[in-house]
Amino acid sequence: MISANDRLADIGPFVPAADDDLIICRCEEVTKGEIRKAVHAGMYTLTEVRRYLRCGMGLCQGQTCGRLVRNIIARELGRKSSELEPATGRAPMRPTEMKILSSEKGVE
Amino acid sequence: MNQTSDVIIIGSGIIGCAAAYYLAKKGVSVMVLEAADSIGNGGSSRNGGGVRQSGRDSRELPMVMWGIKHIWPTLSEELGTDVEYTQKGNLRLGKTPSHLKILQGLTDRAVACGLDVRMIDGEEVRKINPYLSDEVLGASWCPTDGHANPLTTTLGYFKKARELGVRFITGEPVLALKKVKGKVNTVITPDGNFECDKILVAAGYETREITSSVEVDVPMRKQKIECLVTEAEPHMFDQMLGTAEADFYGHQTKHGSFVFGGSTGLEPFLASDKAAPSTSIGAACTCRGIMKYFPALSNAKIVRTWAGWLDASADGIPVIGAADGAPGLFLACGFTGHGFGIGPAAAYSIAEVMTDGTPPVNMEPFRCTRFKAKV
Numbered sequence: 004m005i006s007a008n009d010r011l012a013d014i015g016p017f018v019p020a021a022d023d024d025l026i027i028c029r030c031e032e033v034t035k036g037e038i039r040k041a042v043h044a045g046m047y048t049l050t051e052v053r054r055y056l057r058c059g060m061g062l063c064q065g066q067t068c069g070r071l072v073r074n075i076i077a078r079e080l081g082r083k084s085s086e087l088e089p090a091t092g093r094a095p096m097r098p099t100e101m102k103i104l105s106s107e108k109g110v111e
Numbered sequence: 112m113n114q115t116s117d118v119i120i121i122g123s124g125i126i127g128c129a130a131a132y133y134l135a136k137k138g139v140s141v142m143v144l145e146a147a148d149s150i151g152n153g154g155s156s157r158n159g160g161g162v163r164q165s166g167r168d169s170r171e172l173p174m175v176m177w178g179i180k181h182i183w184p185t186l187s188e189e190l191g192t193d194v195e196y197t198q199k200g201n202l203r204l205g206k207t208p209s210h211l212k213i214l215q216g217l218t219d220r221a222v223a224c225g226l227d228v229r230m231i232d233g234e235e236v237r238k239i240n241p242y243l244s245d246e247v248l249g250a251s252w253c254p255t256d257g258h259a260n261p262l263t264t265t266l267g268y269f270k271k272a273r274e275l276g277v278r279f280i281t282g283e284p285v286l287a288l289k290k291v292k293g294k295v296n297t298v299i300t301p302d303g304n305f306e307c308d309k310i311l312v313a314a315g316y317e318t319r320e321i322t323s324s325v326e327v328d329v330p331m332r333k334q335k336i337e338c339l340v341t342e343a344e345p346h347m348f349d350q351m352l353g354t355a356e357a358d359f360y361g362h363q364t365k366h367g368s369f370v371f372g373g374s375t376g377l378e379p380f381l382a383s384d385k386a387a388p389s390t391s392i393g394a395a396c397t398c399r400g401i402m403k404y405f406p407a408l409s410n411a412k413i414v415r416t417w418a419g420w421l422d423a424s425a426d427g428i429p430v431i432g433a434a435d436g437a438p439g440l441f442l443a444c445g446f447t448g449h450g451f452g453i454g455p456a457a458a459y460s461i462a463e464v465m466t467d468g469t470p471p472v473n474m475e476p477f478r479c480t481r482f483k484a485k486v
Contacts, residue, residue, distance in 0.1 A: 008280050008281045008282045008283065010150075010273055010278070010279040010280070011279070045150075045269060046266065048148055048149045048281075050149040050152070051149050054149075054263075055262065055263060060340075060414075062342055062414060064415065093389070093415040093416060093417055094416050098342055099412060100412055101398045101401065101408055101409050101410070101411050101412075101413060102398075104394055104413050105395050106395065107392065107395045
């Protein structure tokens with residue numbers, strides 16, 4: 004399966020679109036055009052796009068935009084979105100104050 | 112069997128990506144094989160982002176000092192990616208007289224290597240960073256240290272190397288290397304055999320298993336590191352921070368979030384060295400460490416925690432260079448948790464070594480033959 008993972012694989016040129024200014028990740032204000040360009044720069048996985056652009060790294064941790072980002076990447080790669088591995092979910096589930104997280108017993 | 116490229120690099124961390132870029136710039140054809148699905152999925156995407164000279168082993172100081180002078184300041188422009196390099200100094204903090212003694216020792220050794228680093232008292236520390244608690248008695252202060260974004264640095268090198276025609280293949284684990292007529296020139300993967308002139312293994316701890324197939328071994332062990340990041344906060348300070356106790360380190364990013372790493376002291380005694388999930392005791396311990404120094408951050412919200420593995424070499428500094436006794440094979444591994452800041456200079460140096468060029472610093476301290484029995 005080398006071809007699917009070869010980062011020189013031809014996915015065609017980046018073609019600007021009318022809705023490229025649309026904000027997809029609201030927490031980090033990442034647009035559809037930025038995500039599409041990242042794919043053409045070689046970022047073929049959700050994890051890479053996230054690390055490169057910060058989409059899904061804000062307060063909601065991608066719970067809002069995760070599916071949208073996945074569909075945009077899949078379409079750009081010409082693959083099914085179900086074929087793409089999700090980015091790793093990370094603890095904590097909700098943003099948590101340092102003074103609470105620091106206490107292993109919870110709030111004292 | 113197919114001749115794929117002049118050089119095959121195994122591992123797409125900052126070393127693999129940057130070495131691919133520097134070799135491609137010299138006109139060398141390069142293929143990079145990465146076992147994970149994503150580029151730079153190991154320590155290169157999981158570290159705290161320090162670009163630091165102070166606190167380092169004096170054997171690796173000349174290399175990191177060269178990189179901070181010649182590569183980091185213009186790296187964003189060179190890669191066409193914002194690597195968020197910030198050169199506003201490093202404070203290594205102490206709260207007890209024994210901390211200050213540790214810091215004084217590190218400082219004296221660094222000054223002997225020509226680094227601009229000095230000890231300052233608590234008052235001067237709080238002039239540089241007014242958010243630090245009164246418990247801080249002093250610190251070592253190195254004004255030319257700083258921090259950068261490990262994610263965009265690693266992916267920036269990847270992007271640029273790819274533009275120069277480097278062929279990256281992910282999800283391609285290397286099973287073994289093979290010697291042919293005394294020369295290591297074959298890489299074996301589940302997809303077949305690849306032939307080349309030279310091989311660079313920069314695969315962190317996993318280097319060990321890969322090179323064992325040609326009887327090359329670097330004594331290393333795996334150690335877990337854990338980090339956390341807060342939500343974006345108003346700008347507070349620009350310095351990179353560490354402590355004499357090494358209970359935490361970190362900085363505020365360009366984005367406003369604080370990235371901190373830390374250790375519990377229990378990392379060498381983990382039940383499993385397979386998966387690397389962050390633990391509840393890890394983040395809690397790091398938060399307690401931070402709040403002792405920065406009471407003002409106790410209400411900052413943690414949005415994410417993560418963990419990774421570092422490749423701790425037997426003497427605490429990396430192996431960078433030809434694998435003695437295995438012609439054609441080169442190594443860059445064992446960075447021991449401080450490989451990010453030195454990464455660009457290490458990759459530049461190994462690219463020089465592999466093309467019979469001139470590395471900018473003496474490579475002798477990084478030879479793989481230096482590990483000897485103690486008696």
